[in-house]
Amino acid sequence: MAEAPGPEGPRPILLTVDDDPAVSRAIARDLRRRYAEGFRILRASSGAEALEALREVKLRGERVAAVLSDYRMPQMNGIEFLEQAMDLFPGARRALVTAYADTEAAIQAINVVDVDHYLLKPWDPPEDKLYPVVDSLIETWRALGETTVAETKVVGHRWSAPSHAVRDFLARNSVPYRWFTSDSPEGRRLLEAAGAGDDDVPLVVPPSGTPLKSPGLAELAQAVGLSTEPSGEFYDLVIVGGGPAGLGAAVYGASEGLRTLLAERKATGGQAGTSSRIENYLGFPDGVSGSQLTERARRQATKFGAELLTTRDVVALRAEGSARVVEFSDGSRISAHSVVVATGVSYRRLAAPGVEELTGRGVFYGSAATEGPSCAGSDVYIVGGANSAGQAAVFFSRFADRVVILVRGSGLEASMSHYLVEQLAGIPNVEVRTCTEVVAAHGEDHLERLSLRDSATGEVTEVPASYCFVFIGAAPMTEWLDGLVLRDAAGFVLTGPDLLVDGRRPAGWNEDRDPFHLEASVPGVFVAGDVRSASVKRVASAVGEGAMAVSLVHRYLDRS
Structure with missing residues (x-):
């Protein structure tokens, strides 16, 4: 039997989930008989109820040692539940409880959500069929050093x-x-x-x-314990930017043996990380939030040994011989054989009187999901007509009385995915106002009103508003690359074939080959994701370019 942890705060939790009351009581009874002294046994009758319990446990800073979930449950089966439970407690060990006929589901669970074990019903006697499995889960959990979440x-x-x-x-x-x-x-x-x-x-x-x-x-x-300092001075690969492209490059770079460092100026995930729900990302038929996707990628990158630094603002990149030197805003520097630029794009500022003064006080750029509960009983205005604006509207519709999407064009179809347009049409408290733009924001301590202009008639109306979320355009963050790499007229970095003019390589190119597909005008500097000229502005393509950049880094290093 696994030894129970000592008195280091509240007892860790063993959670069981089963929609059959008799089975639920039986497994909880058997677990209490063996583990009640060292663990608190919780049970839930559905995946939704269990997730709510896990969220409360998370807020209290308690620990979850293991989760045992039935497979066949209505609304949310055991695999779907365990996948979401992973995001709340990635260190908790997981077991699926199945009938003999569902062993294929158990194998699927092992592949999809990294389930540690599966149990067959009935587990009688528990001494032979239940307790050895739970002992193993607890031993693994303790060996990995799961600790109390400090608040x-x-x-x-x-x-x-x-x-x-x-x-x-x-x-x-x-x-x-x-x-x-x-x-x-x-x-x-x-x-x-x-x-x-x-x-x-x-x-x-x-x-x-x-x-x-x-x-x-x-x-x-x-x-709060985030990593901000590099452990070394020289790396095989330095990635600038922690959005989907940067995280993709970090996962593939580190997993393929490159000493990899990722530097992010604020938070990993980029714009995608603020999305409340991404529903067209491959492999997630029920959708996935940007924060969930980001957290999984972050765990994956660090598992392979990548260093992830936050609050490190890169201000310059230089080529010094065969080294590529990255300079931070505090004057410190690190060097690498190769660099992947994955800084993404930022939302353009809304140029209207009063907006700048009220930014962060009712006017926000991006989804700002932390403001969701505060929007209860209010009207929320969303400025923009692309996918990020649509995803935000869906999210805030859960809290606000009314969500109004303001679009300069004649409709959403030209800039938003079809599935989102249809989804928004089915939400009763979401309204779309076309041919409309914000011309002013008003308020003292916070946003109180917006002035809106109808571009078709020129009429300006004033509406009460406490919350306005802006999603307009995409400005590349490439000023720090001035004088080093070639960019297009909008500031996006040119790469590969786009650098060739009439078959001629860019000035200063010192290699006896054409630039690789994602390579900038300086050898060894690669570009991935939205910051690259002519890129596809989608999460999946950004991740793919991050992976592809690493394969090209290998080709570059092999020739060096």
Whole structure:
């Protein structure tokens, strides 16, 4: 029998899920008989109920040692449940409980969601058929060193841009935190304990207990345990940008033996990481959130040994002999044999009076999912007509009274995927206003009203609004590459065949070959994802280009 953990906080949890009440009671009874002294036994009657329980456990910072789920359940089968449970507790061990006729499902579960074991019903006697499996799950869980999730506390003002920036940073980096407004009883207690006042918010109390007053993101990242410093000075591959293309390159680079480092200035995932639901990504028929996809990719990259740095802003890239030198904003440098540029794009700023002043105080760029619950009872305005805007509208429709999509064109069909257009049409509290643009934002402490212009008639109307989320255009973040690589008129980086003019290679090219397909005008510098000129602006293509870039890096290194 596996030894039960010692007294290090609340007892870890063994969770069982089965929609048959008799079976549910029986397995819980057998588990309590053997493990009640060291573990807390929870049971749920459906996948949805179990996920809700896991979310509450996550918020409380407790540990889950193992999850045992029945396969045949309505609405959500055991494989689908375990796949979502992985995102909440990736370290928990997983077992599928099946009937003999469902052993194929168990094999599928092992391949799809990395299930550790499967159990056949009935498991009588448990000493032979249940307990050895659970003992193995517990032993594996303990060997991997799963620990209590420490809680970070954030105190701030509701309509504060710095407070929003801190919450958004923590959420996008999958750091568990609890939010308190500065005027709440607990918020006031935390401020008083830290010797802080209203001018010191946001106040962050990390697991160490040392309070941070209005911290910068780099200071915050270090305090919550994110990696910010490289372990070495020279790498085989340095990746700049942590969106889908960068994460794809990190996974393939590290898994193929390259010493790989990824530097991201804010949070991995890029724009895709803020998407509430991506429903056309291969292999996820029920959709996947951007944060779930990002967290899985991040775990996968680090499993293979890639270093992932956050809050590292790359400001320059230089070619020094055979080395490619990356310079950070603090003046430090690292070198590599090769570099993959995967900085993606940023949303263009909305050029209208009042918008800049109210950014972070009602006006947000991107989905800002942390604001979802706060939108309850409000009207939400979404500016933009591409997929990211549509996904945000679906997400905020769960909270807001009404979601209004503002589109400059005559419809959504030209810029949004068909499945999203149809989905939006079926949501009763989503409205689409075409030929409409925001010409001004108004408010004192936060957004209160928007001025909208009908481009067909020229009429300007003013509407009450507390929330406006902007998804317009795509601006490449390539200023740091000035003077090094060739870019097109819009700033996207030219690569491969696009660098050849009348068959001639770009000026300064010193190789006896044409540039590889994803290679920039400097040998050894590759480009993947949205930042590349003429790229397909989709998550799947970005991931594919990240993988393809690594294969080209190998070809480059083999010739060097």
